[in-house]
Amino acid sequence: MDRSSANDAVNQLVKRVREIRENEMLYLHDIIIQYEQDSFLIHQGGPDRLDTLYAQTYHSEPYDADFWRKQFGLRYKLKVYPQADFYNSQNNRAGGFVPLVLKSTTNEDIYIAALLDSDKMFKAFSSVSNAQFHIIDEDGTSVFRSNPRLPLHLPLPDELDGSRDFIKSDNQYLFLRKGDVTGLSYVLVIPNEKIASQMSRINLVLLLLLAVALVVSITLSVVVSIRFYTPIQNIIRTIQRDSPQTMQQHAIGKIDELHFIEENVKQFLKTRNDIGRDMRRQQSQLAHLGYIRKLKSIYTRPNELSLAEQPFYLILFHLTTTRRFRELLTAEQDKAANYIKEFISISLAETFPESVTLQVEKDQILALLFTDNDVQDVWRAVERLRQVFDRDKEYCYLTLAFEPHVHSPGSFTHAYEETVEMVKRRKLSPDTQIITSLGPEPLYVGFAPAQEQELYANLQAGQAERVILLTNRVLQRMDKEGATAEQHVSFAKETIAKTVKMMVAANVEIGDVLDHRSPYEELKQCIDADDYRQLLERFLGDAARRIADKNEEKDPVTEFVLDTIRNRYNEDLSLEMIADSLGLTPSYVSRYVKEKTGSNFSDCLNEVRIKKAKQLLRTSNVQVRDIATRVGYVNVTSFIRMFKKVTGMTPSDYRKAGNTEEAGE
Incomplete structure (x- = not known):
């Protein structure tokens, strides 16, 4: 990995650490990824060294640089260390943090340390005043104390084991919970008088509620007995009130009460059945929605949707x-x-x-x-x-x-x-x-690096027949390798994109090509290999002809610049020299060449030099250093860097690839 890629990787990791730290529910002050090699580490502030970080940013007597360095030699997966105060470079208190260390079982040269903000966690979750809270590890050492003045070791009674959640000891209650993963014990100590006062208040509230309930029940009994002394009359009144149209079917006067109720009950049952059918239809739609949400991995609350749980x-x-x-x-x-x-x-x-x-x-x-x-x-x-x-x-x-x-x-x-x-x-x-089975995906063929350069060169020269012949060779190889339909689509899109890029660089108007008869729309109509072949032949042929027509448009300034580059590429050529020969300013010549060719002066010069270098690498045994000098590069390092940027490989690799390709042909 080169330096640029390494910097990008470090920046991405720092960004990820900051994103995790911003989650307020995690109560994280920092995440530190520590490498044993060179004492290198990464945290929210970026890359740093172990000695510098724990001497300046996070200074703490129990947790100095030697402590963190010794963690590489200890064997454990997860460990939580006692809370301690940490100070910054100005000796100001950064906070009280609980260090948590997570180690990999496969790579002992790296571990992750998280600084948990114990003060924030205690404030967020503490709901009992005048109580003491302890977090104790398996050795009996206090990892966290709500009051720093409390002893570091909290002796626990023997009765407070895994079979009991709490006990009363002296004048206080001790409540215990033990973590299954970390092995930590969480102890809450509440004074007896605190619980007694709370129980007294609860008893008083219960007595008041009982009294209110008795009064309400007596009142309701009286009201119900008065209002519902004749149930049938009240049912009829309810029907008359909720369904006034029913009364229009009966003459004013005396009503057959039982028959009247029977008719309305039948109507209610019919309405219920209609609602039931509608609900079953909606339930089916909800089930379909539930399956789709499950397919898309969309979170669904437990028991929100009832789905079939059986083999399928x-x-x-x-x-x-x-x-x-x-x-x-x-x-x-x-x-x-x-x-x-x-x-x-x-x-x-x-x-x-x-x-x-x-x-x-x-x-x-x-x-x-x-x-x-x-x-x-x-x-x-x-x-x-x-x-x-x-x-x-x-x-x-x-x-x-x-x-x-x-x-x-x-x-x-x-x-x-x-x-x-x-x-x-x-x-x-x-x-x-x-x-019926996934099986291995066929190897994607596409353009090899040398073929891609050949494609660009032929397109730039407007050689339609060569471009089509090259593309057909790749398609034939894909057919031979058994490429899938999706791989054909990917190859066609990649070829179209490369061609459009070349047309833009050649200042060819592409509006008609993409708008009038878009090749991407035509891709949707391709069914077999012949369809893809015909589409690409038609598109590439049209593109190459357009580029050739554009190339025929002569421009004296551009031609002078390009001819000078082609004839004097091996000299110490500069834009200022050519501009002086034309009697123009360098900035004007630079803008003019960029506008006409789509490339700036240095790109045009490097393109010719690299092309000549590739020719020498293929046809001679001249050393790379001498080739760099022959094509105009004073520094061989600059030549190698530019060659790799243009071709994707070093000159030595290109020479080997060229010999292999010739042997295969």
Whole structure:
């Protein structure tokens, strides 16, 4: 890793430490990542040295630099040390902190120390006044004391073991909790008179509540007996008040009370059944929502949604539409997509009545088959669906991904993510494909570094035939390696992006290329390898011709600059020399060349020099130092750095790669 990458890594780590520290719920003052090598460490203030940090920023007598250095030789996973006061470089108290050390079981050369702000934690969680709070480790040493004047060792009675949570000792109560992970004991000591006073107040409140309850119950009894002396009359009044339209069906006068109540009870039951059906429909929708939230790993409160907890098969249908499908109106496309989902749901429900079918994405349909039947039943259902969808290949084709074994209820999200990855293994074909295992992903081919340079050179020269020939070679190799459909899409997007970048550098107008007939939109219509080949041939040929046309536009100033670079690249050439030859200012020439070529003067000069150097590396055995001198570099280090920046490898590596490529050809 070079120095720049190392600095970036350190900055990212410092940023992450600061983000964690800003979480007020953690009560962290600082996180220190300590390396044994060179006593190097990283904390919220950035990189530092062990001796400097604990002598200036966090000075504490119990925890000096030697203490932290000795931690590398101790064997433990997690340890909490007693609270101590820490002071800064001005000898001002930074706070009372509890050191917590976490060590790796695989790498003994590094550990993480966290300084917990004990003062803030105690203020946040302490709810009992006049009480003493202790945190004691397994050796009986006090890790934290609410009152610093309390003794460091708190003797615990023998009766206060794991079988009892509290005891009364002398004139105080001791409450104990022990942590399962850290082994720390948390002891709260409350004076007896404090608890006694609280109990007296509670008894008084309970007596008052009892008295109020008696008064209220007597009052309610009297009111109820007065108001409900005739239950039937009150029921009728309620019906008349809540359903005045019911009274219009009866003549004014005497009402058959029982018949009247019967009719209304029947109406209430009918309304209840209607509400029940509506609630069941909404419950089904909520269940679907629950499954989708589970798929997306969205947090759901316990018991918020009731989902099936039983073994299941999971089938993911990935829909790929054709040009004919996309020519339909938007409303018709939505209707057709819904029909496909409903057809899958009905077909699977015939064999698996408890199955659930979800539209998780616009092009993804998920089926959950809750059953412990033999997998052959699933295969038969999948085969029936394939036969149907094979008839509609002119509109769409499907990829069915499922693992032919039952999943446990707890593996719901993992099973979905696995099938999503399986879909990405689809090969280029318009047929319905069934994928049953993830398997290794084919090696992505793409452009090799030398091929990428060749692509740029041919594009820059406007050589359409060479660009197309190079791209077709890569596509043929991808077909030979069995590349997936997704890898073809990635390669096509990468090639288009590189070409657009080159067109911009050549000052070619790309508005017509991307707006009128966007290659990215045409990618969505590619089904097989020939489609990708035709698309890239058409796009690359058009781009190369546009660049060639642009190259034919001669410009005297630009031509003079480029010709001078090509003819005198091996000299100590500078922008000032060329500008003086033209009778222009260097700044004007620099802006002019940048505007016309898309590159500044130094980039043009380095491009020619590196191109000549590559030629010498391929065709001769001249030493790298001599090649640097021949192409105009005074310092061989500058030459190597620039060569690696342009080609992605050192001159020696390039020479080896060139010899290997020639031997392969």
